[in-house]
Amino acid sequence: MSEPKKPGGPMPLTSFTVGDFRYEVVRRLVAHPDYDTLLLATREPLGGGPVKLIVLKPIVMEHGREARHRALEEVTLSKTLRHPNIATVYGYVVHDEVPYIVMEHLRGCFLLTLMDAAWLVGRRLSPDFAAYVAGEVADALDYAHRCEDEDGNPLKLVHRAVGPMRIRLGENGRVKLTNFGAAYSELLGRIPTRRGLLRGDPAYIAPEVLRGFLKPEARQRDPLTPRKLDGRADIFSLGLVLLEMLLARYPLDPPDKLWEDLDERLPPEVRAERSTLLPLEALANRVLHFGPEEVEHAAKDLPAPLQKIVARALQQNPSDRYPSADDMRYDLRDFLHARPGRPYGAREAEAELSDILKEASDLRKLQAHPDVEEGVFPLPPDLTGREPGDAH
Template sequence: MPSTTDSGSRSDPSRFFPPLPTPDAPQPLFSVGDVRYEAVREVVKMPTGEVLLLAHRYALEEEMPGQCFVRRLPSPTTTEGRRRLSDEIQLAFRLNHPGIAQVFHLKIHRSTPHVVMEYVDGPSLDTLVTAGVVRGKPMSEALALYIGAEVADALHYAHSLRGEDGRPLGIIHRDVNPRHIYLGTHGGVKLANFGAAYSHMVGRLESPASLVRGDVAYASPEYLERLPLSPASDIFSLGVVLVELLTGRHLFDVEDVPSPPKGLSPLMAEQFTSLPLAQMRVLLSSFSPDDVEAAVTGLAPDVKAILHAALRVVPGERFATAADMGSVLRAALTKRHPSYGRQDAQQEVALIIAEGSCLRDVVEFGEAGLFPEGLDAHELEALADED
């Protein structure tokens, strides 16, 4: 397993890290073999303490082509937690697909885990959704269908991956949400962060039964009730994401949710969640096709049918595989928007970011500093010409 360790104190690691890095004042990180890494920008910091850094790589003092992401993770406090983290990274190392952001190394630096990942030169869906809210309209139906089909293909690859012995690894992402899906500047879609992934690998240490991994706002009903997981759980999560992309609103509204009933089994979310865990469990306990229909009113009938199929409560009633869901999404895209492709996606993403970034002082974007602020029409054309 590509993992190395630096010595360091086990006290609070934050005391060892200097102020935020900038391109003019990069933050030296660590070396892996003959390659050293320097952080040049903090991309996003989660409430859990997890930090995503943009980094440069140097080999023999010469900058290597391209950049990378370094994900600085909170250090597990228990032996089991460290073992589970190691297992999760081992799963990620196995994934080699054009629609999945590749993981290169796990480095323990100053007692803190750092994961070196492929750099995706574009915004996350979370940023695009925020920009859509700011500009007053969601992304186009074509872009949403395109993204959904690409993510479904990546999920099917992970779901169907086999080990050296030919046995299915049973990988389930378990945290498909807009923060983990990126749009490259050339129109490519990348699914990232298999850090919460589940697998049937023999000997793998599973999370405690009462611990929920990932953002519960996109979790399947069976996951929050701690029932057996299957690829259908990721299909449900992708359905929730698609509703948000197509409507500009999240599928679930927790404002008027009644208090959790007595006797509800205790669960604890491991990390920051977009919506409260207890309210999500109540909503999913009574979730039905009527709730889906209410959320997608106004969408085209064939698009609504796709969402209904992905968001069935019973896992066996959803699409049989993520590949099936991807095929249906791509068929709908071809039928409704025959010429839509990567170049169209690239141009629409640039437009959404440009229009939304005009109000960056009103809404804070997740990937602050990575994208152009307030581009005019002629500048958008130049951006498209560069690609």
């Protein structure tokens, strides 16, 4: 498969056949250095049958046999996860020596796209919407954290990359957690993470992962993978996402306190899996400084129940957080059911999402705004190019 062109020009039509299916790339879905490349494609059975819209994710960070092994283990891990709030992984295919994960496509947008759209039109996501989305993600995480292999052994899975670009919002109000490619688990036969490689999203990382290089535990093989790493790390990440939805800004970038002093220095061999807007050391120090006082200050204008939820999820010590994602989900749904009027659910979430995206589709407000996710909004006339598959 030829590589997609850089943003700004149309991508040539690309099709290939592997096994019993013919794949045709429609367009880029995501092409950004901070996130996995995602391609929107169709999959058609060669023997006839319905054409399904799917997502292809190329595994390009490793090469050769290691890339195939990474693809296979992500598929193996993801196939154990059968939950309505987790995006389905169908398998993987190899074309031109590049493995591609084949995933479910949920029509809608990523949470990051919606938050950007709300900012563009001067709106905030409602507290109810934020609580609903976080509750659905917590439900998915609780299932993943309790998942077992075929022999009934706990996988001890940790997603490690919970963030706005891993949360998919459907046009029908559905919420799906995506991308378990950076997940930690005790799945037999997994390739160990390269020493010093920070898997997942550094912007939403839990502090205990970073403390591994400060006070390594006994027999800790990698300074960034604590031996006691568990699902409470994902609870911290989800707490940051929830707070970001509520504040309409990234919580660790407050204007009044930037934590420019770097109290701790990362070893020179430590690097992030993905590029980051801030230096990794700066991000690490902000996470490690984000204690109860900073959380309380950031959340001071939120509804009292949400203040308590955020404060508990963002405790620096994992033992002080919610013991499980299900406990966090319960508090979030309790908040929603206590609200006046009809309880907030999928129908209300769909209406709020649609309203914001419709307002943000005003071309005049989008002309100078580059989108991480492509195809959600119409492009300005001077940037519009014919997409593969368009009618002539």
